[in-house]
Amino acid sequence: MFKKVLVANRGEIAIRVIRALREMAIRSVAVYSEADRQALHVLMADEAVLIGPAPSTESYLAGSRILEATRETGSDGIHPGYGFLSENASFAKACEESGIKFIGPSWRAIEQMGSKTAARRLAMEAGAPIVPGTEHGIEDFKKARTAAAEIGYPVLLKAAAGGGGKGMRRVEREEQLEPAMRDARSEAERAFGSGEVYLEKLIERPRHIEVQVLGDEHGHLIHLGERECSIQRRHQKVVEESPSPLVLVKPELRENIGEAALRIARQAGYYNAGTLEFLADQQGNFYFLEMNARLQVEHPVTEWVTGIDLVHWQIRIASGERLPLQQGDIQWRGSAIECRVYAEDPDNNFFPSPGKIAQYVEPSGPGVRVDAGVYPGFVVPIEYDPLLAKLSVWGETRETAIHRMRRAVAEFRVLGIVTNLRLFLELMDDPRFVAGELHTGFLDDFMKRVRQPETDRTSLIASILAAAHSEGARASDLTSTTAPSPVWRTEGRRALLR
Numbered sequence: 020m021f022k023k024v025l026v027a028n029r030g031e032i033a034i035r036v037i038r039a040l041r042e043m044a045i046r047s048v049a050v051y052s053e054a055d056r057q058a059l060h061v062l063m064a065d066e067a068v069l070i071g072p073a074p075s076t077e078s079y080l081a082g083s084r085i086l087e088a089t090r091e092t093g094s095d096g097i098h099p100g101y102g103f104l105s106e107n108a109s110f111a112k113a114c115e116e117s118g119i120k121f122i123g124p125s126w127r128a129i130e131q132m133g134s135k136t137a138a139r140r141l142a143m144e145a146g147a148p149i150v151p152g153t154e155h156g157i158e159d160f161k162k163a164r165t166a167a168a169e170i171g172y173p174v175l176l177k178a179a180a181g182g183g184g185k186g187m188r189r190v191e192r193e194e195q196l197e198p199a200m201r202d203a204r205s206e207a208e209r210a211f212g213s214g215e216v217y218l219e220k221l222i223e224r225p226r227h228i229e230v231q232v233l234g235d236e237h238g239h240l241i242h243l244g245e246r247e248c249s250i251q252r253r254h255q256k257v258v259e260e261s262p263s264p265l266v267l268v269k270p271e272l273r274e275n276i277g278e279a280a281l282r283i284a285r286q287a288g289y290y291n292a293g294t295l296e297f298l299a300d301q302q303g304n305f306y307f308l309e310m311n312a313r314l315q316v317e318h319p320v321t322e323w324v325t326g327i328d329l330v331h332w333q334i335r336i337a338s339g340e341r342l343p344l345q346q347g348d349i350q351w352r353g354s355a356i357e358c359r360v361y362a363e364d365p366d367n368n369f370f371p372s373p374g375k376i377a378q379y380v381e382p383s384g385p386g387v388r389v390d391a392g393v394y395p396g397f398v399v400p401i402e403y404d405p406l407l408a409k410l411s412v413w414g415e416t417r418e419t420a421i422h423r424m425r426r427a428v429a430e431f432r433v434l435g436i437v438t439n440l441r442l443f444l445e446l447m448d449d450p451r452f453v454a455g456e457l458h459t460g461f462l463d464d465f466m467k468r469v470r471q472p473e474t475d476r477t478s479l480i481a482s483i484l485a486a487a488h489s490e491g492a493r494a495s496d497l498t499s500t501t502a503p504s505p506v507w508r509t510e511g512r513r514a515l516l517r
Contacts, residue, residue, distance in 0.1 A: 028100030152219035184254025264455025323355035377435030
């Protein structure tokens with residue numbers, strides 16, 4: 020077992036790993052940039068090392084500096100968390116060559132699965148269904164035009180080297196293809212250092228369903244079921260849950276999609292924790308999308324329903340332990356939902372809202388978990404992803420989990436910056452969400468269908484106040500707990516949650 024592990028990340032995931040290490044009696048080392056001197060993960064770790072200035076390219080993405088910090092502190096392992104260097108095959112290889120254990124899959128598996136086009140070919144070899152598209156990157160526009168015509172519009176242009184919606188363009192017809200291809204390649208180059216893009220058939224209103232796999236370094240692999248991740252903004256997940264509502268009505272989907280995920284993972288020689296992502300249509304047909312060769316942000320919902328600590332097992336597997344669990348040992352109980360709490364403004368196209376947190380109070384109680392990376396007085400930096408915390412809940416049924424999430428969100432207090440907490444209250448009340456009628460465009464539709472523009476709400480409140488005043492009512496009455504206007508109560512709640 021490891022004696023000391025360096026955590027090559029920041030924020031809530033660094034704290035999640037540090038806590039796991041502490042529970043396993045392993046000393047932890049945090050790394051931090053100049054912007055993160057007062058970050059919670061720095062304060063919590065047994066040791067902390069400054070690795071560079073605020074830009075991530077000079078700190079959290081600087082593999083040589085992280086390796087140097089690992090050697091200086093005598094750490095015998097590196098946990099990369101998610102993001103940053105977690106799926107960087109060159110860094111994982113450098114760890115191996117330095118005699119430092121990378122707590123994750125092999126660099127060969129990362130390299131193989133890191134290219135979406137290579138992963139698609141591997142999935143085909145494994146006999147898994149894939150979305151129709153090109154098997155290699157396309158540089159020539161004429162070839163792209165021919166391929167798009169064969170696939171059939173609408174199509175998606177996608178970056179081969181990364182995800183998160185970067186380098187992705189929807190193309191409805193041929194005349195849009197060339198400018199979309201130019202823009203997608205440019206964005207992919209900036210984001211991932213590779214402008215390679217490929218074409219994929221666009222599946223309308225798909226569900227985004229992923230499968231968690233876990234395997235040891237001795238060839239044993241199992242899956243831990245699926246997560247529904249269809250609530251997204253700009254192709255990035257916001258709400259995740261397990262089981263998928265689709266599995267609740269089509270229970271055979273779990274076995275079918277889980278077996279497909281295992282075939283692909285075995286084909287890649289994969290070990291440690293990883294996630295296979297699929298698109299599913301409303302009838303339950305599914306297609307392989309990509310693999311994330313790392314721990315996922317949304318891993319808590321899987322931990323809730325299976326009772327398996329994924330971070331503990333990542334560390335144990337990396338230390339050489341065999342996974343004792345067989346597929347038949349895995350039982351799924353109840354329903355779990357996670358909401359990603361961001362410093363961002365849903366009313367302003369989810370624009371980031373960095374700044375100082377004046378008040379921060381987490382909800383608690385049975386079936387409630389908060390993975391956070393902030394505290395009262397902490398200044399949320401503009402340089403990094405604005406994720407503050409992950410709020411996850413568990414219930415005996417999906418309905419119970421929704422009620423519990425509604426209660427927990429209402430108790431969450433973050434003042435001083437704008438957050439997306441109020442959005443979650445509205446989502447938990449939405450009949451279509453409650454019914455499980457989900458798809459990857461759900462949040463965009465929800466914002467158009469339900470959310471009233473800020474100016475409209477302000478005008479409506481002004482009208483209510485004017486009407487109340489004309490009837491001789493005092494404006495202060497409208498702010499009481501018995502106020503008749505649900506719009507006013509929403510605004511009041513919003514002020515608290517911001």
